[in-house]
Amino acid sequence: MKIDDMTAVKIDACGIYYRELNEKLRQLITNGVENIEIENVCGQRYIGTDLDSRVNIEIHGTPGNDLAAFMNGPTVTVHGNAQDGCGNTMNEGKIVVHGHAGDITGLSARGGKIFIKEGVGYRAGIHMKEYEGKKPVLVIGNTAQDFAGEYMAGGIMILLGLNLAEGEKHPGKFLGTGMHGGVIYLRGTVEDYQLGKEVGIAELEQKDYQILNPLIAEFCEHFDYDNEMIMNRNFLKLYPRYLRPYGRLYAY
Amino acid sequence: MKTLLTSKFAVIRDPEKCIQCQVCVNQCSFNANYFDAEENEVKSRNENCVDCQRCVIFCPTDAITVTNAPLEYRYNRNWTASIIDDINKQAETGGVLLTGMGTDKDYPVYWDHLLLNASQVTNPSIDPLREPMELITYLGGKPDKLEIDDNTLELKTKMLPQVKLNVPIMFSAMSYGAVSLNVQKSLAKAASETGTMWNTGEGGLHSSLKKYSNNTIVQVASGRFGVHSEYLNAGRIVEIKIGQGAKPGIGGHLPGEKVSCEVSLTRMIPQGSDAISPAPHHDIYSIEDLLQLIHALKEATNYTKPISVKIAAVHNAAAIASGIVRGGADIVVIDGFRGATGAAPKIIRDNVGIPIELALASVDSRLREEGIRNKASIVISGGIRNSGDIIKAIALGADAVNIGTSALIALGCHVCQQCHTGKCAWGICTSDLKLTKRVNPEIGAQRLINLLRGWSLEIKDILGGLGVNSIESLRGNRLHLRGVGLTDTDLEILGVRPAGR
Numbered sequence: 027m028k029i030d031d032m033t034a035v036k037i038d039a040c041g042i043y044y045r046e047l048n049e050k051l052r053q054l055i056t057n058g059v060e061n062i063e064i065e066n067v068c069g070q071r072y073i074g075t076d077l078d079s080r081v082n083i084e085i086h087g088t089p090g091n092d093l094a095a096f097m098n099g100p101t102v103t104v105h106g107n108a109q110d111g112c113g114n115t116m117n118e119g120k121i122v123v124h125g126h127a128g129d130i131t132g133l134s135a136r137g138g139k140i141f142i143k144e145g146v147g148y149r150a151g152i153h154m155k156e157y158e159g160k161k162p163v164l165v166i167g168n169t170a171q172d173f174a175g176e177y178m179a180g181g182i183m184i185l186l187g188l189n190l191a192e193g194e195k196h197p198g199k200f201l202g203t204g205m206h207g208g209v210i211y212l213r214g215t216v217e218d219y220q221l222g223k224e225v226g227i228a229e230l231e232q233k234d235y236q237i238l239n240p241l242i243a244e245f246c247e248h249f250d251y252d253n254e255m256i257m258n259r260n261f262l263k264l265y266p267r268y269l270r271p272y273g274r275l276y277a278y
Numbered sequence: 279m280k281t282l283l284t285s286k287f288a289v290i291r292d293p294e295k296c297i298q299c300q301v302c303v304n305q306c307s308f309n310a311n312y313f314d315a316e317e318n319e320v321k322s323r324n325e326n327c328v329d330c331q332r333c334v335i336f337c338p339t340d341a342i343t344v345t346n347a348p349l350e351y352r353y354n355r356n357w358t359a360s361i362i363d364d365i366n367k368q369a370e371t372g373g374v375l376l377t378g379m380g381t382d383k384d385y386p387v388y389w390d391h392l393l394l395n396a397s398q399v400t401n402p403s404i405d406p407l408r409e410p411m412e413l414i415t416y417l418g419g420k421p422d423k424l425e426i427d428d429n430t431l432e433l434k435t436k437m438l439p440q441v442k443l444n445v446p447i448m449f450s451a452m453s454y455g456a457v458s459l460n461v462q463k464s465l466a467k468a469a470s471e472t473g474t475m476w477n478t479g480e481g482g483l484h485s486s487l488k489k490y491s492n493n494t495i496v497q498v499a500s501g502r503f504g505v506h507s508e509y510l511n512a513g514r515i516v517e518i519k520i521g522q523g524a525k526p527g528i529g530g531h532l533p534g535e536k537v538s539c540e541v542s543l544t545r546m547i548p549q550g551s552d553a554i555s556p557a558p559h560h561d562i563y564s565i566e567d568l569l570q571l572i573h574a575l576k577e578a579t580n581y582t583k584p585i586s587v588k589i590a591a592v593h594n595a596a597a598i599a600s601g602i603v604r605g606g607a608d609i610v611v612i613d614g615f616r617g618a619t620g621a622a623p624k625i626i627r628d629n630v631g632i633p634i635e636l637a638l639a640s641v642d643s644r645l646r647e648e649g650i651r652n653k654a655s656i657v658i659s660g661g662i663r664n665s666g667d668i669i670k671a672i673a674l675g676a677d678a679v680n681i682g683t684s685a686l687i688a689l690g691c692h693v694c695q696q697c698h699t700g701k702c703a704w705g706i707c708t709s710d711l712k713l714t715k716r717v718n719p720e721i722g723a724q725r726l727i728n729l730l731r732g733w734s735l736e737i738k739d740i741l742g743g744l745g746v747n748s749i750e751s752l753r754g755n756r757l758h759l760r761g762v763g764l765t766d767t768d769l770e771i772l773g774v775r776p777a778g779r
Contacts, residue, residue, distance in 0.1 A: 044577075045577075048577055052580070071570065071573070071574075071577075072573065072574055072577040075574060075577045075578050076507060076577055076578040076579070076580060078507050091570055092561075092570060092571075092574045095574045095577075095578070096505070096506065096507055096510065096574070096578045098506060098507045098508075110561070111561050111570070111574075114561055114574070115502045115505055115506075117506040117507065130560055130561055133502075133560055133561055134501075134502035134505075136506065136546055149560055152560050153501070153502070153554075153556065153560070155502075155546070155547055156547075156548065157542075157546040157547055157548065160546075176560075177554060177556055179547065179551065179552075179554070180547070180548070180551075204554070204556075206551070206552055206554065207548070207551060269534065269550075269551060269552070270533070270534055270552055271552070272531050272552065272554070273533065273534075273552075274373070275373060275374055275531075276371075276373045276374050276375075276376045277367045277368050277370070277371035277372070277373030277374060277375050277376065
C-alpha cells in the first residue's frame, strides 16, 4: 500500500534505542496516526511487536530481530533486509520485505501474511499454525535454507525460487521435517532426499491454483514482478503425509 | 500377541458387604470393574486395575479393598518386577514407555535431611496467635539500592513491576488439555481468593478464566499455543517455559484425540490435530536469544509485567540461572526432577535432572556471589509435599514455591501415575467430559484454599518458633537449617552446617 506522504508521520531512528522507538510508535498509534515512516533504522528490535491496530509502517534501513513479533494487525513494509525472527508468533497483519530475511521467518505464526522479495535463512515458517479463519501465508521470492516448514502445523508457504535457473533444484534440505499440517507450494524442482520423511509430494490441482494465484498476484504487486513469468514454471505441492507423525512413538 | 504382563493389583470384594450396586463399575474408568450380566454379578479384571482407589472410596458399603497383587516374581535385586514389566511392554509395542506424575524412584529427598531451628532462652520465640506474622512476598526484580527524595520522602527509584503474593505458595503450570477445565477453575478460584497465582501452562487461557487474570501466570512455551497479544496481556506474569523437571530437555506431544473442541479454542489449533511442543524454542539457541525473547515479551506487554523463565533443575542450573537473570528475567523458576507431568517418557522422568534442594542452593549461592540475587525472584517446584518443605526451601533461598502434585492431591488425585492415559478416574488429568465433572470447581477451590490456609498457619508457627515475624527474615537464612545424615559435599552444596555444630 502506498503511503500518502501528507499524512505519514516521519521518525528518524538514527541513534534511537529500540525501547524508545517502540514507545514512540505506541504513542503515535494511540493518537490515531495511521501511517508512519521510519528512516535510518539500524538494528532496532521488536518494531511493531505489541501493536494491534491497522497502522501502516514503512521502514527504511535494516530493522533488528523479532520484527513484528506477536504482531496483531499492522502492515509493515521494509525497504531493506529483515533479520532473524521476522513475524515471530504473528497473529494478524502483513510484512513486506524488499530484500531478504534471516532465520526462523514466520516462526509459529498463526495468521497474517509475510512477503519476502529475496531469500530467507534457516527454519523459515517453522511451526506455522492455522486456526479457524486464520491461515498464515509466507511467500519467499528466492529460496530458503534447511529446515523450512519444520513442524509445520498449518498455513501456506510458497517458495518461488526466482533466483534459480530452469531445472536448478532448491538448495534447502530437511524441507518440512515433522510437518503435520498446512501446505508448501514450491516453484521449480526439489529432490526426494531434500524432503523431511513426513512430507508427500504432488502436482497441483485446480483448487491449489485457486489458493496460489491470488497470493502470487499479491507478491507481484508488491515487488513489481511479472505474474506470467512466475506462473510459467511448474509448481510442486508438498503436504504432510500424516496428521499424527508421532502417533506410534509410545508404548502406553 | 499374548501379553506377558501380570496384574499389579488385586481388587478384593467382600461378598458379605457387596450389594451389587455397580457403583464401582461406573466409577472405574480403566475397565477394572465390570458387571457380568450372565452371572448377574459385579466382577473385576485385576490386570486393568491401576490402584487409583476410586472404587474403594466410592463403594457405599465399604466392600472393596485394592491391594498389591501377591509378589509373583522371584526376588532379584537387579531384575525387579517393574524392570521385567517394562521390557515386556516394549517387546509388545516397540514404543517409548510413557508415564505420568513425578518419579517414584528411591532418590534421596534432601528436605528429609534438613532440620529447622527454634528459639530457646537466648532469644524469644514469637506467638503467631497474638502477634502479626508476615507471609506477604513480592515477586519481581528488586533495585540495587533505593533512592529517596530528601524533601518529599517519596521513592525516587523506579521500581520494576512487582506481584504481591499473600502466601509464598503458587500453583504450578498445568495446561488445559493436560488437566481439565474444572481443575484449572479450581486452581484459579483458589489463587484469586487466597491472593496467590495459578499458571495456565502452555495450553492457552480459557475465556471463562479471564476473570482471574490478576492471579494468572500465562505461559509461553516452544509450541506457542494460544499465544497472542490479548493472552500475554491477560496475565499478571508472563512465563517462558524452557524446561520441566519431569522431562528436562524434551518437548511434548498432546495427542490429537485430547484436542477437543474446547481445547482447540484455547490452544488456537484445529480440533483433533496433534499439539507438538518442540524440544527447544526455535528462537532460543543461546542466552542472548533468551534475552531477546524476554525483551520481546516485555515490549509486547509494555514493561508492565514481570517476565519469568522456567527451567528444569539440571547439572549446570546455577550458570544457566545466572544467564537468565542477566538476560533480564524478573523471576527464575527451577523445577526439580521430582516434579510431575501429564505425560513423559519414563526413562527421562526417572533418570534426568537433579534434586531441587541442591539446584536451589547452588542457584541462590551463585546469584549471591555474582551480586545479582536481587535482580530476580527465585521460585522452585518439584515435589513440595508440605509446609516443612516450603519453609526449608525459603531458608535455602527461594522466594516462593510452586505446588502441582500437592494441589492435585487436594483435588482428589491418588498419585496412581496414569496421567498419560487420559483416563484419570478422579477427573483431573483427562478431557473426557464424563470424567472431568468429577471435579467440582467450587468444592475443589475450597479444598485448595483450606490446604493453603493450613500450610500458612504452620509456616507462621515455625517462623514464630524461629523468633522471626516475617518470611523475608527467613529467606536465604541457611543458619536456620542443619543437615542430618548428609555427606560433607552435600552440606557444602546446601550451605548448611551439620546438626550438632
